[in-house]
Amino acid sequence: MKNKDKNISKSTYVVHASTDPLSHHGIVNVPVYHTSTILKPNLDDYRNSRGKYDYGRIGTPTSEASEKAVAELYQMDDAVATPSGLSAISLGILGVLSSGDHALFPDSMYGSGRRFVEHILPRIGVSFDFYDPQTSVEDLSSMISDQTALIYLESPGSQTFEMQDIPAIVRLAHDRNCLVACDNTWATAFYFNANAHNIDVVIEAGTKYISGHSDVSIGYVVSNGATAKQIRQYAKLNGICVAPDDHYLTLRGMRTMRVRLLASQENALAVASWLQDQPEVIAMRHPALPSHPGHHHWKRDFTGSSGLFSFMLNPEIPFSAIDAMVDGLALFGIGDSWGGHESLINQAKIKRSITNLPAGTLLRIYTGIEDKDDLINDLTAGMERLRKAMT
Numbered sequence: 001m002k003n004k005d006k007n008i009s010k011s012t013y014v015v016h017a018s019t020d021p022l023s024h025h026g027i028v029n030v031p032v033y034h035t036s037t038i039l040k041p042n043l044d045d046y047r048n049s050r051g052k053y054d055y056g057r058i059g060t061p062t063s064e065a066s067e068k069a070v071a072e073l074y075q076m077d078d079a080v081a082t083p084s085g086l087s088a089i090s091l092g093i094l095g096v097l098s099s100g101d102h103a104l105f106p107d108s109m110y111g112s113g114r115r116f117v118e119h120i121l122p123r124i125g126v127s128f129d130f131y132d133p134q135t136s137v138e139d140l141s142s143m144i145s146d147q148t149a150l151i152y153l154e155s156p157g158s159q160t161f162e163m164q165d166i167p168a169i170v171r172l173a174h175d176r177n178c179l180v181a182c183d184n185t186w187a188t189a190f191y192f193n194a195n196a197h198n199i200d201v202v203i204e205a206g207t208k209y210i211s212g213h214s215d216v217s218i219g220y221v222v223s224n225g226a227t228a229k230q231i232r233q234y235a236k237l238n239g240i241c242v243a244p245d246d247h248y249l250t251l252r253g254m255r256t257m258r259v260r261l262l263a264s265q266e267n268a269l270a271v272a273s274w275l276q277d278q279p280e281v282i283a284m285r286h287p288a289l290p291s292h293p294g295h296h297h298w299k300r301d302f303t304g305s306s307g308l309f310s311f312m313l314n315p316e317i318p319f320s321a322i323d324a325m326v327d328g329l330a331l332f333g334i335g336d337s338w339g340g341h342e343s344l345i346n347q348a349k350i351k352r353s354i355t356n357l358p359a360g361t362l363l364r365i366y367t368g369i370e371d372k373d374d375l376i377n378d379l380t381a382g383m384e385r386l387r388k389a390m391t
């Protein structure tokens with residue numbers, strides 16, 4: 001960017017973030033520095049760690065460009081890149097907790113994050129409880145003890161899309177001296193302003209919308225002030241780093257993040273509206289639909305919706321008919337992850353300890369940036385296969 005204009009919109013910001021062509025012979029994109037060793041001109045400079053960069057693992061112009069772009073997009077002090085979204089979850093949690101602490105996690109937390117909590121926290125002497133993401137502030141308050149140091153949010157929740165009352169939970173947490181971490185992967189910095197909502201630790205799986213092309217695994221932990229310093233130090237001590245090509249691909253993906261998000265959002269709303277009119281669909285879980293139970297929270301706190309949502313099919317529909325529908329889809333791949341250019345579908349695998357789901361088959365859809373009419377035509381043919389399989 002030629003002039004660092006602080007008032008530009010996020011849409012413009014991502015196009016130019018961290019670019020500095022005049023320092024790189026006019027080359028538009030940030031160069032990829034492959035390195036472990038970084039040489040010093042003499043032993044005295046080495047002895048005193050003089051110079052901006054010391055060692056590839058700790059930071060290079062490439063890693064710095066990607067981390068700075070994400071930190072500035074969130075208008076927060078620092079973003080530490082991690083090798084996956086899951087490792088951003090673990091860094092965001094371990095970076096701020098110590099043995100003897102207690103933490104609270106929503107029952108609808110992303111499944112692999114939940115497994116991390118269940119398996120790793122007991123080994124380091126951190127106790128935890130899962131809470132109902134839609135619980136009242138009073139009930140949540142009763143779960144906080146003097147040892148509680150962190151309340152974790154994920155809104156909407158993974159697969160089931162429960163919306164949380166974020167401002168009320170943040171107020172409660174800060175009144176009780178707890179930090180708040182939030183997995184903001186669904187909304188991204190574009191659709192939920194985590195800094196304005198006083199989130200202390202923002203976690204985003206850059207694997208999804210930031211990199212955006214289903215070919216990179218990366219995460220970011222974004223924070224301010226002393227918390228940011230603590231997380232950066234924890235990452236450094238643990239040798240957490242990301243390969244330069246992945247930083248490069250993520251920055252390249254970020255340039256088109258805004259337009260991809262808009263297309264993905266539009267497609268999801270069109271597909272979800274079509275699905276909710278199908279008699280086999282007994283429930284929709286898309287926060288931007290007025291029928292969604294947490295729609296009022298989404299409307300109050302968010303400025304857009306992404307391409308990920310789920311819907312529930314009548315429990316009387318056998319798997320054989322659902323398989324006939326899904327297996328024959330031409331445009332929806334069957335698999336994990338989301339946030340790329342292409343549409344996906346899978347069946348939600350859910351583990352909950354204190355909340356229950358109604359009976360039915362929950363399918364999760366991610367709409368990419370294809371033409372929405374093509375996506376709906378593909379699903380229409382799928383629904384016809386399902387109906388045929390039931391006759």
Ligand SMILES: Cc1ncc(COP(=O)(O)O)c(C=O)c1O
Nearest residue numbers: 084085086110185205207218337
């Ligand atoms: C909400 C959410 N957070 C974090 C992750 C983890 O990201 P990654 O797959 O890069 O580890 C995912 C992955 O699906 C996710 O859906």
